[in-house]
Amino acid sequence: MVTMTDYAGSQPAWCPGCGNFGILNALKKALVELGLEPHKVLMVSGIGQAGKLPHYTRANVLNVLHGRALPAAAGAKIANPELSVIAVGGDGDGYGEGGNHFLHSVRRNHNITYLVHDNQVYALTKGQASPTSDRGFVTKTTPHGAPAPLNSLAVAIAAGGTFVARGFSGDVEHLAGLIKSGIQHRGFALIDILQPCVSFNHQNTYAWYKERVYKLEEASYKPGDRSAAMEKALEWGERIPIGVIYRQERPAFEDEITVLTKGPLVRQATDPMQVGSLFDEFV
Amino acid sequence: MGVDINLMVGGEAGQGVQSAGFIIAKALARCGLSVFADQDYESRVRGGHNFFRIRASDREVSAISETLDILVALDRLSIDLHQKEVPGDGAIIFDADKVKDVGSSGNLLGMPLERMAVEATGNKQAANVVALGAAMALIGYDAVAMNSVVLDYFGSGETGKANAAAAGRGHEYAKANVKADSQRRVSPLGGQKRMLLNGNEAVALGALAAGCKFVSAYPMTPSTTIMEYMAGKADELGIVVVQPEDEISAINMIVGAAYAGVRAMTATSGGGFCLMVEGLGLAGMTETPIVVVDGQRAGPAIGLPTRTEQGDLQFALNASHGDFPRAVLAPASVEDAFWLTVKAFNLAEEYQLPVIILTDQYLASSYATAERFNLAKVQIRRGQLLSETDPAKLERYKRYEITASGVSPRAFPLQSTALVVADSDEHNMEGHLIEDAETRTAMMLKRQSKLEGLKKEISGPRTYGPAQAQITLIGWGSTLGALRETVDAAAQDGLSVNLVHFSEIWPFPDEAATMALRGAKRTFAVENNATAQFARLLRAETGHQVSGSILKFDGRPFTPAHILGQLRKEVA
Numbered sequence: 001m002v003t004m005t006d007y008a009g010s011q012p013a014w015c016p017g018c019g020n021f022g023i024l025n026a027l028k029k030a031l032v033e034l035g036l037e038p039h040k041v042l043m044v045s046g047i048g049q050a051g052k053l054p055h056y057t058r059a060n061v062l063n064v065l066h067g068r069a070l071p072a073a074a075g076a077k078i079a080n081p082e083l084s085v086i087a088v089g090g091d092g093d094g095y096g097e098g099g100n101h102f103l104h105s106v107r108r109n110h111n112i113t114y115l116v117h118d119n120q121v122y123a124l125t126k127g128q129a130s131p132t133s134d135r136g137f138v139t140k141t142t143p144h145g146a147p148a149p150l151n152s153l154a155v156a157i158a159a160g161g162t163f164v165a166r167g168f169s170g171d172v173e174h175l176a177g178l179i180k181s182g183i184q185h186r187g188f189a190l191i192d193i194l195q196p197c198v199s200f201n202h203q204n205t206y207a208w209y210k211e212r213v214y215k216l217e218e219a220s221y222k223p224g225d226r227s228a229a230m231e232k233a234l235e236w237g238e239r240i241p242i243g244v245i246y247r248q249e250r251p252a253f254e255d256e257i258t259v260l261t262k263g264p265l266v267r268q269a270t271d272p273m274q275v276g277s278l279f280d281e282f283v
Numbered sequence: 284m285g286v287d288i289n290l291m292v293g294g295e296a297g298q299g300v301q302s303a304g305f306i307i308a309k310a311l312a313r314c315g316l317s318v319f320a321d322q323d324y325e326s327r328v329r330g331g332h333n334f335f336r337i338r339a340s341d342r343e344v345s346a347i348s349e350t351l352d353i354l355v356a357l358d359r360l361s362i363d364l365h366q367k368e369v370p371g372d373g374a375i376i377f378d379a380d381k382v383k384d385v386g387s388s389g390n391l392l393g394m395p396l397e398r399m400a401v402e403a404t405g406n407k408q409a410a411n412v413v414a415l416g417a418a419m420a421l422i423g424y425d426a427v428a429m430n431s432v433v434l435d436y437f438g439s440g441e442t443g444k445a446n447a448a449a450a451g452r453g454h455e456y457a458k459a460n461v462k463a464d465s466q467r468r469v470s471p472l473g474g475q476k477r478m479l480l481n482g483n484e485a486v487a488l489g490a491l492a493a494g495c496k497f498v499s500a501y502p503m504t505p506s507t508t509i510m511e512y513m514a515g516k517a518d519e520l521g522i523v524v525v526q527p528e529d530e531i532s533a534i535n536m537i538v539g540a541a542y543a544g545v546r547a548m549t550a551t552s553g554g555g556f557c558l559m560v561e562g563l564g565l566a567g568m569t570e571t572p573i574v575v576v577d578g579q580r581a582g583p584a585i586g587l588p589t590r591t592e593q594g595d596l597q598f599a600l601n602a603s604h605g606d607f608p609r610a611v612l613a614p615a616s617v618e619d620a621f622w623l624t625v626k627a628f629n630l631a632e633e634y635q636l637p638v639i640i641l642t643d644q645y646l647a648s649s650y651a652t653a654e655r656f657n658l659a660k661v662q663i664r665r666g667q668l669l670s671e672t673d674p675a676k677l678e679r680y681k682r683y684e685i686t687a688s689g690v691s692p693r694a695f696p697l698q699s700t701a702l703v704v705a706d707s708d709e710h711n712m713e714g715h716l717i718e719d720a721e722t723r724t725a726m727m728l729k730r731q732s733k734l735e736g737l738k739k740e741i742s743g744p745r746t747y748g749p750a751q752a753q754i755t756l757i758g759w760g761s762t763l764g765a766l767r768e769t770v771d772a773a774a775q776d777g778l779s780v781n782l783v784h785f786s787e788i789w790p791f792p793d794e795a796a797t798m799a800l801r802g803a804k805r806t807f808a809v810e811n812n813a814t815a816q817f818a819r820l821l822r823a824e825t826g827h828q829v830s831g832s833i834l835k836f837d838g839r840p841f842t843p844a845h846i847l848g849q850l851r852k853e854v855a
Binding site: 006010037038039040042045047052054055058059060062063064065068070071072073074075076077078079080082083100101103104155240257258260261262265266270272273274275276278282283 | 695696704
């Protein structure tokens with residue numbers, strides 16, 4: 001039986017009150033509720049405050065470069081699809097530095113779960129605008145205000161996403177449910193998580209989010225219609241929807257690789273002699 | 284007098300230069316000759332000027348010649364550009380309907396190539412095959428034997444039959460219209476048939492034999508055919524080939540796959556390798572074994588996209604910030620490309636680091652005959668793996684345990700209940716990120732200490748020619764064939780020249796290099812780059828200062844005649 005103790009890691013080096021704590025708790029809760037043992041889980045993270053998350057729990061960990069969590073996660077998943085692969089990063093990491101990987105990972109529909117800690121600011125480098133900063137957000141690098149934000153959920157739907165959701169780190173219970181659904185989804189599950197940065201974002205605070213967020217499942221919303229989902233993804237301002245915005249069934253990238261039907265690549269034997277049959281073609 | 288045939292097929296992109304050249308090369312290889320062929324093509328899909336140049340001999344050949352016995356000119360430009368390479372007794376095959384003003388010297392074989400193609404196949408596109416048939420007749424190649432090579436290439440269906448008919452017509456025409464004395468006879472030599480393959484195919488076969496299970500690569504000339512070949516064999520051999528969004532993704536994917544436990548590789552050219560540099564450092568820091576093929580082309584930036592250079596050596600040695608051990612191998616031939624790729628995977632896993640294979644456009648697309656590689660000699664050494672039967676140890680598993688060799692036994696996720704933690708941040712033995720000075724220093728020393736064992740695995744240079752010589756040529760990578768033939772040609776010319784040639788570059792075999800160069804009188808670095816990059820490395824690692832250098836950076840490969848000519852100027 002898997003318990004929270006199995007996922008107890010070292011003391012986080014995040015600021016007191018950081019929104020990351022809610023995400024860490026929700027993730028652990030989801031893994032425990034799914035009964036997944038730590039050695040069956042691989043967390044791949046990028047760089048930023050979010051990228052440190054795997055060190056604060058217990059699992060297999062591959063902490064890679066800024067923006068590159070998704071390709072590394074995809075490589076590991078293809079090598080061993082029996083691993084539950086969870087990629088973790090921030091908004092700058094995933095939508096800025098790793099933007100191209102984000103687009104194409106969604107499109108290819110790798111069977112991984114992607115948690116984006118979206119605090120709308122660069123926190124590790126102490127407070128610069130991010131790809132999701134609200135328009136006009138003033139920082140040291142954007143003294144005249146940030147340009148328009150990227151709507152990652154809409155982008156994911158447009159790119160062929162099969163599981164597109166938004167959570168809020170201030171509602172751990174709800175977020176844990178989303179993460180569970182994401183892990184169970186066969187395909188690429190994007191969970192963009194609203195996460196207040198108590199040190200560098202004094203605009204999008206807990207209070208600011210709490211006033212605005214509402215749960216889609218309580219609003220009798222059905223996430224199966226792509227056009228309706230696109231409209232819902234674009235909703236931002238007075239009211240901000242959280243929950244599963246879009247969901248569809250499409251074979252995951254790994255499910256369509258013929259070789260993987262014979263089992264994980266890591267367990268497939270190697271025999272140099274089998275190459276001999278190829279030599280005839282060159283004669 | 285033995286057989287030594289030099290033949291070129293030239294024409295526009297889209298005219299089937301490559302197909303015709305390849306079929307001729309294969310036909311020559313099938314009669315037991317040693318064949319070497321290189322390709323020169325422009326970065327375009329139609330038009331321009333491309334050529335496929337073949338040399339075949341009953342002696343071993345490994346370089347191209349500057350003179351031609353037969354020029355198959357599929358367009359007018361090919362005659363204009365290459366007629367000067369054809370001596371008086373050579374022959375030029377061309378389409379007499381299209382090219383009418385080339386004069387009437389005895390060696391011109393004008394024939395209605397396109398008309399004959401239409402008659403045979405209904406399509407003028409087969410003019411290249413008609414022409415190759417004519418070329419085969421000129422060297423006395425048996426029509427029936429030719430027919431089977433053409434069918435093997437095009438398949439035995441309608442297309443194959445039509446092309447065989449086209450080749451047959453070309454053969455008959457040339458046989459009937461050319462005086463017998465201009466024919467160079469080729470006859471089957473018998474014996475074991477050898478393979479004809481190019482550098483990229485050899486790298487791909489090496490990777491497959493080595494048990495590479497995962498390839499992620501972004502198409503880039505000249506390396507694309509590595510991933511194409513492997514993708515074509517993926518289902519048969521149980522490997523996965525992915526074409527990701529960019530080279531950054533490619534290298535990070537293979538790091539992920541290698542971390543998870545499979546042998547993984549990417550292949551690119553210099554520009555793509557530029558994008559991979561940060562990922563290379565990731566492999567260095569996380570001690571993840573990966574193999575990266577850089578098929579060099581003329582740079583910087585887009586440079587000459589389809590042409591050769593050895594300009595990435597210093598880049599490969601130094602790519603990425605910070606210090607970490609790596610290996611750099613530069614195959615000298617098609618055969619070397621196979622074996623060094625096998626070696627690359629072993630070094631990568633035994634020492635848990637990135638290994639770079641430096642080929643170049645010349646090696647990648649040049650065809651050579653080779654014996655079937657002896658697969659019984661392929662060893663797969665995966666390095667230290669944590670025993671799956673020692674659960675007590677697994678509970679305390681430390682991915683980066685400090686050991687005498689610097690190599691920490693690897694475990695893979697899900698192999699047991701042990702957790703495998705790898706980090707691009709500086710980390711402790713458990714793999715968790717740290718910032719303290721003491722651990723940082725210990726980890727850096729641990730990684731660097733792997734170089735000591737790695738260095739013992741590196742082979743010293745090949746030597747060729749007389750033990751004592753007035754001049755010693757120094758080269759590396761794909762230039763071996765041209766340099767060997769230069770040594771032979773120099774000897775015939777009365778020049779005393781020998782060769783020291785490197786294909787395993789890093790960690791630098793300094794002691795072996797010093798030994799090989801002991802007693803050398805005048806040394807010349809011969810390199811396909813503008814700044815004698817290898818000579819700089821040699822000086823840095825051994826203190827040896829070359830007397831001079833012969834450099835070529837026009838995107839074209841060396842020929843023995845060119846090297847010898849330059850050498851004569853240097854020593855005059």
